[in-house]
Amino acid sequence: MHADNxxxxxxxxxxxLVVEVFRMLADATRVQVLWSLTDREMxxxxxxxxxxxxxxxxxxxxAKLRMARLVRTRREGTTIFYSLENDHVRQLVMDAVFNAEHAGPGVPGHHRKAAGGLKAVGDRHSAST
Incomplete structure (x- = not known):
């Protein structure tokens, strides 16, 4: 079930299904969790x-994010590590954060990075738009 272009x-x-994904993103804690996982598993x-x-x-x-297939797990001994399910999820989270930066005043942080300016929310990521 893939969207054609x-x-x-x-x-x-x-x-x-898209609505369910956005429902998962409609919670600040889940957004913080997903954002935290854009760099590494935790x-x-x-x-x-x-x-x-x-x-x-x-x-x-x-558990909700896992059921929605936005995160996956890996067990190491007794510890379970979480990571983003795939690069599409990573891009979705980053795009949502970067888009939200446009709602605030001034130049969005991800644009300042591209211009060599101040450290911004997106500085830890290579994708900037």
Whole structure:
């Protein structure tokens, strides 16, 4: 079920899947978790510390993100590491963050990076638009 590259109408089932992806992005904690994973894989405890939320809460968000196939897991001993499911998810998260930067005043951070200016939210990523 892949969208062709034409600007036509999406099949209803595909449109519904897209809505589910956006639902997963409609929560600040989940966005923080996904953003944290754009660089590297992390354990639940690392993510909890990074996003400033309790580990059980982060774990619940990760379960939803995993069911939506936005993150995947890898076990090492007793530790489970989470990473983004694929590069499409990484690009979606980065594009959402970069687009949101345009809503604020001034030059978006990802544009400052391209111009050699101040360190910005997107500085840790190679893709900038």
């Amino acid at each position: 034409s600007p036509g109408r999406l099949p209803d089932d595909q449109a519904n 354990s639940v405890n690392e993510l909890a510390e990074h996003v400033g939320k309790p580990a059980p809460s982060v774990s619940q968000h990760l």
